[in-house]
Amino acid sequence: MLQIAEIRENKDAFAIALQKRNIDALSLLESAIAVDENRRNLQGQLDEILAKSNKLSKEIGDLFKSGKGAEANELKSQTSGLKESSKEIGEQLNTAVEELQNILYTIPNIPQDSVPAGNSDEDNEVISQHGEIPTLHDGAKPHWELVKDHDIIDFELGNKITGAGFPVYKKKGARLQRALINYFLDKNTAAGYEEMQVPHLVNEASGYGTGQLPDKEGQMYHVGVDDLYLIPTGEVPITNMYRDRILDHKDFPIKMTGYTPCFRREAGSYGSDVRGLNRLHQFDKVEILRIEHPENSDKALEHMVSHVQEILEELELPYRILRLCGGDLGFTSTLTYDFEVYSTAQDKWLEVSSVSNFKTFQANRLKLRYRTGEKGTELAHTLNGSSLALPRILASILENFQVESGIKIPKVLIPYCGFDMID
């Protein structure tokens, strides 16, 4: 959520920057400012009334104490009018506050200067490409056939137990998945991220804190009886650990990592995009997350990018890095780098990681601040990224490492797997 004070000062610049998202936000920004002006006006009126009635109350108390009951009762009669108008204006104020909140909820974060304009993923900017795309033998298969041949992932069984999008990982498939999780966590820990195990269900306040609510509630599974949401990403519980916190500037940087399953309803897509492991309702992900001093967040984002890069290098997967264009940029992000791994058998790039700097957008909702050197507090910056998402990594390992006799295991994973071949 943007801060109204910032909007007031940067209205035009914000509107221009938001054009990169293909939205004309000027009128929204202006109405936010107008509502806020009304809000401040009402607040001023209310404060004045409350000040008066506070003063009267004090006088009444003093009069009672000195035994002047009659005079006190006389003053009492004066308070009833104040009470009424404070109630009335208080209600108007609440309405204005709510109205402002609702407007602010609809305004996405301001893209950074480096974010290219664009409408869709086709306008994302390819920054670099790495690794070699392997030449596969004749008869190479997409992963959904490979997993069947080797009986390592069973989609039908998942259908039976739960429904589409909830696969069962079997035998070496399960082991490979666990190996990847452990490998990712070890890499992240070695890079200074502290490992956390967090709840997989969150309450409403947490959903608001990281921005899934109020807009995207349809994308989360909701447990009605207890009013809890299954997490769509580990970002939600991990970031919300710091909701309502005031940090010391010495606390920076805060670096955390965690493995969680992720649950997404993701209705409305079809075709090869959702084939096999490409899109699931439940999948596993290891997340990295940082809370930074505003001065450091740009640098921190670059560090995260090179960290993810290092992992993909070690996995020997061909990948490329994209800078998302305004049209593809997530609602809460100012700048996002996507990592895509090439799936040779599907002949397409698969997104496996997304690394973002949210600046103060989440912190504002979270009330995550730090004490500045002088008096006062400022909002911290939050960042996060996948390091990494499992299913598509798994898919691309299966596809890119397939040979006629089976599927090889990337060297770095062999100690974690305990085998070097799926055959």
Added chain:
RNA sequence: GGAGAAGUGGCAGAGUGGUCGAAUGCACUGGUCUUGAAAACCAGCGAGGGUCACACCUCCGGGGGUUCGAAUCCCUCCUUCUCCGCCA
């Protein structure tokens, strides 16, 4: 799930209707002293709104109510603790 108790500033902990945004201690920040540190002493030290700056307003788990006036009384929800039950 049943019975009881409690939720106050970073922490501990006073405060049961007015002068309380809140004693005191610890922690923290600045200063004096010291070769330096510790100790001691002095001062400062919650957050939000508002203002050029003050003033002023709000916040004592959340929400609502009683009252001229609520941290203090009432209702409700949440959380924690103790005991009992159930249980991986």
